[in-house]
């Protein structure tokens with residue numbers, strides 16, 4: 001499933017080929033994604049893309065008088081293909097722009113392509129999203145303030161997108177290892193020092209993943225985050241029973257909120 005780093009890698013990959021360019025055509029081959037692709041996308045040709053932003057795992061193509069909101073869902077990816085390239089079975093949506101075609105492939109059809117003429121931040125899918133972990137909004141003080149009244153275990157707290165967006169299962173486990181915090185600790189019990197360590201660890205983990213994704217970027221963008229470079233170098237994620245790279249203890253696996261958590265009881269207190 002594409003996570004925040006893959007979506008950010010996708011954004012960086014597609015933005016240079018979209019910004020300042022005019023949309024010349026749109027093709028909808030299958031409108032039934034997570035939500036139906038609105039027929040209003042047929043009005044996109046003639047509009048220019050001013051910016052490509054990301055909010056959580058949503059890509060926002062700013063067209064001045066509206067935004068195209070794209071979500072990759074469980075299995076979506078975007079790639080550029082030359083005009084006239086025959087679509088595959090799962091290639092549901094195209095935007096022809098700047099002499100190239102940006103094509104959405106989404107085998108499981110949990111992705112989304114939506115158009116809004118209101119400010120993107122006001123859209124029902126966007127407006128309740130938590131703070132961006134890579135922005136300055138996620139500071140030690142903010143994390144401390146957010147967590148004060150929470151009795152939830154910190155691992156589950158981090159994965160709740162209403163507070164902080166985009167800290168998926170891999171990144172929550174890895175960040176807690178780097179910060180030396182037991183994933184079962186109650187969020188409200190974290191000290192100011194813990195929050196400083198954790199906010200830095202979240203940013204470092206996500207940036208490492210973005211760099212790893214970026215290094216494999218060619219014409220294809222939006223890879224599967226559970227595979228590849230980043231996971232092979234994980235400190236704890238998916239390493240149950242293996243030895244901790246720091247202290248040599250066995251990595252443990254537990255279940256929290258129906259998700260697997262990996263941690264080192266030696267390093268994480």
Ligand SMILES: [Zn+2]
Nearest residue numbers: 244247264267
């Ligand atoms: Zn350890």
